[in-house]
Amino acid sequence: xxxxxxPLSAGGRGAGRRSADPVLGPALGRxxxxxxxxxxxxxxxxxxxxxxxxxxxxLGRVVETEAYVARDPANHAFRGPTERNRSMFGRxxxxxxxxxxxxxxxxxxxxxxEAVLLRAVEPLTVGLGDARGPxxxxxxxxxxxxxxxxxxxxxxxxxxxxxxxxxxxxxxxPRVGIRMATDRLLRFALKGSPxxxxxxxxxxxxxxxxxDRVDR
DNA sequence: TCATTGATTTGCT
DNA sequence: GCAAATCAATGAT
Numbered sequence: 481x482x483x484x485x486x487p488l489s490a491g492g493r494g495a496g497r498r499s500a501d502p503v504l505g506p507a508l509g510r511x512x513x514x515x516x517x518x519x520x521x522x523x524x525x526x527x528x529x530x531x532x533x534x535x536x537x538x539l540g541r542v543v544e545t546e547a548y549v550a551r552d553p554a555n556h557a558f559r560g561p562t563e564r565n566r567s568m569f570g571r572x573x574x575x576x577x578x579x580x581x582x583x584x585x586x587x588x589x590x591x592x593x594e595a596v597l598l599r600a601v602e603p604l605t606v607g608l609g610d611a612r613g614p615x616x617x618x619x620x621x622x623x624x625x626x627x628x629x630x631x632x633x634x635x636x637x638x639x640x641x642x643x644x645x646x647x648x649x650x651x652x653x654p655r656v657g658i659r660m661a662t663d664r665l666l667r668f669a670l671k672g673s674p675x676x677x678x679x680x681x682x683x684x685x686x687x688x689x690x691x692d693r694v695d696r
Numbered sequence: 697t698c699a700t701t702g703a704t705t706t707g708c709t
Numbered sequence: 710g711c712a713a714a715t716c717a718a719t720g721a722t
Contacts, residue, residue, distance in 0.1 A: 546703070548703075554703065555703090556703075559719095562718080562719075563718080563719095564717085564718055564719085565718095578703085578717095578718090579716080579717065579718090580702055580703065580704060580716095580717090580718095581702070581704050581705075581714075581715065581716075582704075582705075582714070582715060582716075583704055583705070585703060585704080587703085597703060599703090613704070613705075614703070614704075615704050615705060616704090616705080625717095655703070656703075656704090657702085657703055657704065658702090658703055659702085
C-alpha cells in the first residue's frame with residue numbers, strides 16, 4: 481500500500497466536487513468511470529486527455545481504447561490482485577500504468593478489476609509527440625510507473641468531455657497484441673482517424689447488428 | 697533464485 | 710512479414 485494520496489492527486493480536499501479547469505471545464509468525475517467498462521471505453525472516444533505539467537499543458541483527443549473486463553483472460557486482473565495490478569482494484573477513475581517490454585501503458589479503472597486501456601490520442605497541443613499506440617501515448621504524456629495509482633478525477637492528469645460533436649462513427653474491432661480472448665470486439669476507435677494506432681493493418685470485423693452498439 | 701512471458705515498438709528483409 | 714530489443718512481473722523450483 482502506498483501511504484497517503486498519490487503525488488499527482490489533489491488529495492482529499494474538494495472530494496465530491498468536480499475538478500474544473502478554467503479552459504477545459506469540469507473534468508470527468510467518478511460517476512463517469514463508475515459504469516460498465518465497455519460503456520466507458522466507448523464514451524472515452526472523443527474525450528480530451530490533459531496533463532498539466534510545469535513545462536505546459538499537454539492535450540490530446542482520445543481516438544482509440546480497449547476494454548479489459550471481468551472473467552477476461554487477457555485482463556491483468558484476471559487472477560486477482562498482485563503487486564503490479566493493485567491500482568486496478570482502486571476506486572473508479574484510478575490510473576493504472578504498467579510496463580511491458582520497454583514501454584508503459586495507461587488505463588482508466590472503471591469497476592474494481594476492470595479498466596480501459598488508452599491506446600491512441602490525436603494531439604491537440606503543439607509539441608505533443610506521436611501518440612498512436614499505448615506506448616507512444618505514455619511517452620507523449622510522460623507517463624511512467626510513478627503515475628500508477630493517480631486519481632484521474634482530481635490529479636494533474638485528467639480527462640474532459642468532448643468539446644465538439646464526434647467527427648465520425650465509433651467502430652469496434654478485436655483487441656491488439658493479446659493472445660487470449662482475441663475474438664472479443666473490445667477495441668473502440670474513431671473511424672477513419674489518422675491518429676488510430678496501426679501495428680497491424682487496421683481492419684474492423686463485421687459486427688452483427690449496429691456496429692456502434694455496446695452490449696458486451 | 698531461475699526461467700518464462702508479454703495489453704509494444706522498431707528495424708530489417 | 711517477421712524477429713529482436715530488453716526487463717520487470719510472475720510462477721515454478
